[in-house]
Amino acid sequence: MSQLSYLFGSLLELIYNVIGDYAISIIVFTVVVKLLLLPLTLTQTKSMKSMQLIQPKMDEIKKKYQNDPDKQNQKIMELYKEHKVNPLAGCLPLLIQFPIIIGLFNALREPVKYVFGTEAAYKIADTGFLWVNNLASPDVILLGGISIPFILPILAAITTYIQSAMMSPKGGKKDPTQTMMLYMFPIMMLFWGISFPAGLLLYWVAGNIFQIVQQYILSKPSKAKEAS
Template sequence: MANLLGSLLKIIYDIIGNYGISIIVFTVVVKLILLPLTMTQTKSMKSMQEINPKIQELKEKYKDNPEKMNQKTMELYKEYKVNPLAGCLPLLIQFPILIGLFNALRNPTVYVFPNEEAYLAADTAFLWMSNLASPDVIFLGGIAIPFILPILAAITTYFQSAMMSPKGAKKDSSQTMMLYLFPVMMLFWGRTFPAGLLLYWVAGNVFQIVQQSVLAKRPAKTKEAIK
């Protein structure tokens, strides 16, 4: 998978001639390829959000009878033709693709360019960065401090995750922790990741935020409007 995606990035670079812009275009192309899976996931998530008030009512009504609560919940899913697992399948399918992308962008001399000389020739300055092979950091007293890309990666990760969280649902402590922990981890990891990899991550998050905003406005096709 990494070889295939690396070849795609090389083709885009050969057309555009700028490595940074090529990564952004590459990100958009990959996201468009994955769009059918993303739409399936979004539709499932929206359907679950719409029936969530009824699920909460069932949890309150049958809080002392878990077996009955599960039975009624499954009946509710069947009535409104909602599959709670539909949102998980696209994630499972996308996982090996994401791993391939990670490897291709972290090791471009292996998967994208034929040798290190070709990579160094392509990886010239982009925006404020002298190259995309090094982390985007500044040094204060010998300590690497995350600069613009790691901060953008953390911020866009938070907003993208927040948009994917079910609206109106009660979040447990672990969900709330992950909502904030993952962006902090991205900020920390960004101190060591090549800037090219973070550029892909930020561009992908921005694409998904815009995509999610558009898809979220479309009504889910449940049995009927849930009052």
């Protein structure tokens, strides 16, 4: 994880040396990383779409063979084979991306260690972003000594919800766990935003916006087929 953090830190430093603005560099850095991960994202999206297409038939099989687990599993495997769906195909990209995400988070949470090398260099770079005075501190307002999430934590929560909702299966029976996470994860992001550095939240918001646009573009062919 440490080596990945230094690798991404070096990439962010390179972008900063070209652009000269740390906040804009984080946004550009986010886009670059998302583009590098695009093949994995496309594989994951394709797998999820395939699973969504056969979900109604899976629900029928589960209902029909609810008292016969062995038969139920056999029929589901036959369904996977018939439609050439690999249920593990959507998990592999996530497993590969997990250490990458941790490496990214470490680099953005500790830019002095992983990006700039010294506190002095970081202070020169961190000139803030719009309403944020510095990207090392959380984007909060203090009311009676209590930290309240400000703009970036709220944007992080909203964009997380939109991005998750766009990835959720449409129609059919909803998985209670997925439904719970659809609402819980944005709330957790809002809560974490109280302590996360603004620079990290800027990366998260930029990444969510990129994925929302990407998902919208990818969903267009599917909607065109449904319309026809």
